[in-house]
Amino acid sequence: MIRFIMPLVIFIVLAVFLYAGLSLKPREVPSPFINKSAPDFQLQKLDNMNELFSNKDLLGKVWLLNVWASWCVACRQEHPLLVGMSRNGTVPIYGLNYKDAPSQARRWLEEHGNPYELSVVDYEGKVGIDYGVYGVPETFVIDKQGVIRHKVIGPLTRAELRKCVLPVVEALEKSDQVSVAVLSEVREACSS
Amino acid sequence: MFVIKHSLALLYMSLTVLVLLAGVQSAVAKDAVPMSEDPEMEAIVNEISDELRCLVCQNQTIADSHAELAVDLKNQVRDMVKAGKTQDDIVDFMVERYGDFVRYRPPVKPSTYLLWVGPFILLFVGIALLMRNLGKRKGSTNDKPLNDEESQKLKSILEANLVAPKTKNKAEGSQP
Numbered sequence: 001m002i003r004f005i006m007p008l009v010i011f012i013v014l015a016v017f018l019y020a021g022l023s024l025k026p027r028e029v030p031s032p033f034i035n036k037s038a039p040d041f042q043l044q045k046l047d048n049m050n051e052l053f054s055n056k057d058l059l060g061k062v063w064l065l066n067v068w069a070s071w072c073v074a075c076r077q078e079h080p081l082l083v084g085m086s087r088n089g090t091v092p093i094y095g096l097n098y099k100d101a102p103s104q105a106r107r108w109l110e111e112h113g114n115p116y117e118l119s120v121v122d123y124e125g126k127v128g129i130d131y132g133v134y135g136v137p138e139t140f141v142i143d144k145q146g147v148i149r150h151k152v153i154g155p156l157t158r159a160e161l162r163k164c165v166l167p168v169v170e171a172l173e174k175s176d177q178v179s180v181a182v183l184s185e186v187r188e189a190c191s192s
Numbered sequence: 193m194f195v196i197k198h199s200l201a202l203l204y205m206s207l208t209v210l211v212l213l214a215g216v217q218s219a220v221a222k223d224a225v226p227m228s229e230d231p232e233m234e235a236i237v238n239e240i241s242d243e244l245r246c247l248v249c250q251n252q253t254i255a256d257s258h259a260e261l262a263v264d265l266k267n268q269v270r271d272m273v274k275a276g277k278t279q280d281d282i283v284d285f286m287v288e289r290y291g292d293f294v295r296y297r298p299p300v301k302p303s304t305y306l307l308w309v310g311p312f313i314l315l316f317v318g319i320a321l322l323m324r325n326l327g328k329r330k331g332s333t334n335d336k337p338l339n340d341e342e343s344q345k346l347k348s349i350l351e352a353n354l355v356a357p358k359t360k361n362k363a364e365g366s367q368p
């Protein structure tokens with residue numbers, strides 16, 4: 001009897017593992033940044049290269065940091081969504097123009113619309129490394145204390161925005177001291 | 193759930209790494225293109241780069257990869273070596289930003305125990321099963337001499353078979 005059941009059991013175990021493997025996203029490396037302070041940067045503004053902008057200026061605000069580039073094809077995919085969000089005034093979006101030629105970046109924004117309150121120029125990608133960026137576009141949700149609370153790797157989708165990003169933003173805006181437990185609950189709900 | 197997912201991912205990753213290991217070995221040897229004047233420092237940079245995973249091409253180290261991010265990270269490593277940072281400092285810097293995943297050799301900690309111990313568990317289960325099956329086989333053979341009844345039975349079977357071919361031959365021979 002065991003002789004016939006064993007292969008079946010082995011098959012089922014293998015099938016379960018392989019099936020679980022299908023839903024893994026190996027490209028989505030779990031970020032060590034969640035619930036840690038966003039690394040500080042001070043960079044030139046894209047629309048006025050003589051001025052510097054620092055993320056410290058945004059303390060007290062919930063905001064999104066969107067890493068983008070004119071050479072990034074996937075950025076075009078999420079761009080209309082970002083433009084729509086800025087039109088609705090959902091949450092302020094700041095752009096980190098990653099390893100891009102500023103002139104091309106500006107032209108790209110003219111062409112596709114500019115959803116950013118402002119963009120900063122990370123020409124060498126040093127700030128990108130600080131933020132653990134490895135696939136553009138990436139979007140960070142940063143709270144009033146300047147702590148990263150959520151991260152989306154790859155183009156933002158409408159479903160992801162509704163299911164994850166907006167609830168996190170809402171929870172963050174509601175109170176100044178969001179308990180980490182509540183937040184991880186929100187994030188848990190959106191990752192499943 | 194997260195921990196399971198994580199260690200599963202690591203498990204798959206390491207399986208893939210194992211499969212690709214043979215190919216990677218030769219690539220490592222080829223790839224040491226010195227980029228700074230100081231060959232001694234470059235050796236250190238390469239050694240550290242060999243410990244760091246390229247996040248875009250996940251089964252390569254940043255020493256192997258020519259992806260833009262890998263080149264940037266290698267430059268970062270070079271800058272840090274120049275600044276006198278140790279290997280541990282640099283690996284910590286990367287882990288802080290990209291997570292444990294950036295280490296080409298996964299660290300031993302609760303979420304990776306399964307990964308490290310799993311193959312040995314499988315090995316022991318295999319050995320145990322093998323021993324059990326061999327033990328069973330030994331028990332099933334019977335070395336006792338035949339008793340009277342059995343030898344009588346054997347004799348009759350043998351006789352029947354010895355006689356049968358003869359009659360068969362005769363029958364065949366009688367046919368033209």
